[in-house]
Amino acid sequence: MVRIYVTRCLPEDSVSLLQKTGLEVLMRSTDDAVPREELINGISGCTALICMLTDKIDKEVLDAAGPNLKVIATVSVGFDHINLDECRKRNILVSNTPRVSTDAVAELTVGLLLATSRRLMECVNAVKNGDWKSWGLLWMCGTELRGSSVGIFGLGRIGIAIAARLQSFGVKQFYYTDIVEVPQASKFGAEKVDLDNLLSKSDFVIINCALTAETRGLFNEETFAKMKKNSFLINAARGGVINQKDLYKALTSGTIRGAGLDVTDPEPMEKDDPLLTLNNCVILPHIGSNTIETRTEMANLAVNNVLAALDGKALLTQVPY
Amino acid sequence: MIQCNKSNSRVLVTRDLPTEAKQLLLASGVQATIRYDENKISKEDVLQGITGCHGLLCTLNPSIDKEILDAAGPNLMTISTVSVGFDHIDIEECKRRNITVGHTPGVLTNAVAELTMGLLLATARRIREAFDVIDSGERCPRKVLWLCGTQLSRKTIGIVGLGRIGLAVAKRLHAFEVDKILYTALSEKSQAKEVDGEFVDFDALLQQSDIVIVCCALTSETKGLFNKSAFAAMKNSAIFINTSRGSVVNQEDLYEALTSNQIRAAGLDVTTPEPLPTDHPLKKLKNCVIFPHLGSATIETRNEMWTTAVRNLIAGLNNEPLPCPVY
Numbered sequence: 001m002v003r004i005y006v007t008r009c010l011p012e013d014s015v016s017l018l019q020k021t022g023l024e025v026l027m028r029s030t031d032d033a034v035p036r037e038e039l040i041n042g043i044s045g046c047t048a049l050i051c052m053l054t055d056k057i058d059k060e061v062l063d064a065a066g067p068n069l070k071v072i073a074t075v076s077v078g079f080d081h082i083n084l085d086e087c088r089k090r091n092i093l094v095s096n097t098p099r100v101s102t103d104a105v106a107e108l109t110v111g112l113l114l115a116t117s118r119r120l121m122e123c124v125n126a127v128k129n130g131d132w133k134s135w136g137l138l139w140m141c142g143t144e145l146r147g148s149s150v151g152i153f154g155l156g157r158i159g160i161a162i163a164a165r166l167q168s169f170g171v172k173q174f175y176y177t178d179i180v181e182v183p184q185a186s187k188f189g190a191e192k193v194d195l196d197n198l199l200s201k202s203d204f205v206i207i208n209c210a211l212t213a214e215t216r217g218l219f220n221e222e223t224f225a226k227m228k229k230n231s232f233l234i235n236a237a238r239g240g241v242i243n244q245k246d247l248y249k250a251l252t253s254g255t256i257r258g259a260g261l262d263v264t265d266p267e268p269m270e271k272d273d274p275l276l277t278l279n280n281c282v283i284l285p286h287i288g289s290n291t292i293e294t295r296t297e298m299a300n301l302a303v304n305n306v307l308a309a310l311d312g313k314a315l316l317t318q319v320p321y
Numbered sequence: 322m323i324q325c326n327k328s329n330s331r332v333l334v335t336r337d338l339p340t341e342a343k344q345l346l347l348a349s350g351v352q353a354t355i356r357y358d359e360n361k362i363s364k365e366d367v368l369q370g371i372t373g374c375h376g377l378l379c380t381l382n383p384s385i386d387k388e389i390l391d392a393a394g395p396n397l398m399t400i401s402t403v404s405v406g407f408d409h410i411d412i413e414e415c416k417r418r419n420i421t422v423g424h425t426p427g428v429l430t431n432a433v434a435e436l437t438m439g440l441l442l443a444t445a446r447r448i449r450e451a452f453d454v455i456d457s458g459e460r461c462p463r464k465v466l467w468l469c470g471t472q473l474s475r476k477t478i479g480i481v482g483l484g485r486i487g488l489a490v491a492k493r494l495h496a497f498e499v500d501k502i503l504y505t506a507l508s509e510k511s512q513a514k515e516v517d518g519e520f521v522d523f524d525a526l527l528q529q530s531d532i533v534i535v536c537c538a539l540t541s542e543t544k545g546l547f548n549k550s551a552f553a554a555m556k557n558s559a560i561f562i563n564t565s566r567g568s569v570v571n572q573e574d575l576y577e578a579l580t581s582n583q584i585r586a587a588g589l590d591v592t593t594p595e596p597l598p599t600d601h602p603l604k605k606l607k608n609c610v611i612f613p614h615l616g617s618a619t620i621e622t623r624n625e626m627w628t629t630a631v632r633n634l635i636a637g638l639n640n641e642p643l644p645c646p647v648y
Contacts, residue, residue, distance in 0.1 A: 144431060291469055
C-alpha cells in the first residue's frame with residue numbers, strides 16, 4: 001500500500017497535483033516545522049517522503065520509516081539535513097530542487113540593489129516617522145545605475161540572470177570574476193577580470209559566488225579598501241562570504257557608500273548587531289526565492305520526483321550519493 | 322554660459338538651487354530673488370514675491386493659478402518648472418497672457434523609470450515587510466510560504482500611458498522575462514515595437530494585467546481614473562503601481578480595494594496630498610508601500626533638471642524658443 005508522507009502543508013497547486021494521483025497522502029495541515037516526534041510517527045511505513053530543510057532525516061528517522069521507504073524528495077536545493085550515506089545503504093533515492101529559483105533570486109537581487117542605491121528603506125521609514133516634509137531639492141537623493149560599472153563576483157546562472165535585468169537600466173560596463181570563462185558574458189559585453197580589478201573598477205559589486213573554503217570571509221577590510229569610495233556592495237548569495245565586522249567599519253568610515261544584504265551570518269542576525277543600526281546598510285531576512293510561483297514550482301518538482309520513483313522511472317533531479 | 326538680454330530682468334526662484342544651476346542663473350545677469358527657506362513655500366510667499374517679476378522658476382508647489390498670475394502683473398513673460406509634469410500650472414491662462422512655460426522632460430526619464438522598478442520590486446517582493454521584520458527583531462518562521470511575494474517573470478504587465486517614462490519602464494521590464502506588455506494611450510505608439518507592446522483599451526488592460534503601472538500625465542481625463550470600478554475590474558492577484566500623479570487615484574477607493582482583496586498590493590510614489598498626513602489609513606496597510614515622491618531623486622538628475630529649467634527661464638526672458646516648452 002503506497003503512502004506518501006509530507007511534512008508540511010504544500011502550496012495549493014502542489015496539493016492538487018498529489019490529489020490527482022489518487023494515492024494515499026498523509027500531509028501536515030500547517031506550514032510550520034513538524035516536531036520530531038510527529039515526524040517519527042508519521043513516517044512509519046510510508047513509501048515516499050516529501051520534506052523540508054528543517055527536517056533532520058537521520059538514522060533514527062530512517063529506522064522509524066522502515067523498509068517500505070523508496071524515495072525522499074526535499075523541497076530545497078540544500079540536502080545537508082539528509083544522511084545520504086544511510087540512504088545509499090538502504091537504496092533510498094533522494095531528490096532536491098535545484099535551478100528553480102534563478103528568476104526569483106535575480107529579481108530580488110535587483111530589488112535589493114535599488115533599495116540600497118535609491119535609499120528606499122530610509123525613505124519608507126521617513127514616511128512612517130513623519131519626516132517627509134515636502135519635495136526636497138536633494139532630500140533622500142540616491143545614485144543611478146545609468147552610466148555605472150557593475151562587477152559580478154561569480155557569474156553562474158543567477159549572475160547571468162541579474163546582468164540581463166540590469167542591462168536595461170543603462171549600465172555602462174559589466175565586469176565579472178569567475179574561475180571559468182563564461183560564454184554568455186558576451187551578451188552584456190562583460191569583461192572577465194581578476195578580483196582586484198573588479199573591486200577597483202565597479203560602482204556596484206554583486207556577490208554571486210558559492211560559499212566555499214576560499215570564499216569564506218573573502219570580503220574583509222583589505223577587500224573593502226580596494227573598492228571605490230562611492231560603491232555599493234550587494235550580497236544575495238551566502239552571508240559567510242562577508243566579514244561583517246569589517247563591513248561595519250567600511251560603511252561607517254566612508255570606505256564604501258552602502259551595502260544591501262539578503263544573507264547574513266548568522267541567520268537570523270543577532271538583534272544587537274551594529275549593522276542593523278546603519279542607514280546605508282539594507283538587510284533583508286533571506287527572501288531571495290520567496291515567491292509563490294517559485295515555492296510552488298519547487299514543491300511540484302518534489303512531487304514529480306516522488307511520482308517518477310514510484311513509477312520506476314529516473315528521478316528528475318536526483319541527488320547523487 | 323548663457324546671457325539674459327534685458328538688464329533688470331527680475332525673477333523669483335521658489336527654492337534654493339544646486340550649485341551648477343545657480344551659477345548659470347546668476348552669471349546670466351538676471352536679478353534673482355531666491356527663497357532659501359527649507360520649508361515648503363506657501364502660496365502667500367509666492368503672491369508677495371512675484372509682483373512685477375519677469376520670470377518665475379518654480380517646482381510642484383504651490384499651484385500656479387490665476388490668482389498668482391494676477392499678482393505677478395503684466396511683466397511676467399515666462400514660467401519655468403523643475404518637473405516634467407505641469408498639471409500644477411494653469412496652462413490655458415498662461416496661453417491667454419502669452420506667458421511661455423518650460424518644463425524638464427527627458428532628463429528625468431531614467432531616474433523615474435528606475436525608481437518605478439524599485440517601487441514595483443519593493444511592493445511585489447514585499448521588501449518593505451521583510452525589512453520591517455528585521456527592524457523589529459521578530460523571529461522569522463521557516464515556513465514554505467512565509468513572506469512570499471509575486472514573481473515578475475511570465476506575468477502580463479499593463480502600462481497606462483506609454484510616453485517617455487512608460488516606455489523606459491517597459492524596456493526595463495522586458496528584461497525580466499515577462500510574458501506580455503500591454504499599454505493604453507491616446508493613440509498607438511510606434512516605439513511600442515521596441516518592447517513588443519500591445520495596444521489595448523483600458524478595460525482590457527485592467528482585466529488582463531497581473532501588474533498595472535500608471536505612467537500617464539494628470540489631465541482632466543486621467544483625474545480619478547483609478548476608482549472603485551477600475552479596481553473591481555482588476556485581478557485579485559494584481560499589483561498596482563503609481564509613479565505619475567497622486568490625483569490619478571481615488572485614495573479612498575484604493576484603500577477599499579486593498580482591504581477587501583480586490584487587488585493584492587499597491588506601491589505609490591505619489592499621493593494626494595504630498596506629504597501624506599501621518600495618520601492616513603493607507604500608511605497602516607502592509608500591502609501598501611508609500612515612497613515620498615522620489616521619482617527623480619538622484620543628484621545627477623536633479624542637477625540636470627535645474628540646469629534645464631534655468632536654460633528654459635533665460636530663453637523665455639530673451640523671447641527665444643525654449644529648449645523644452647510645454648506648448
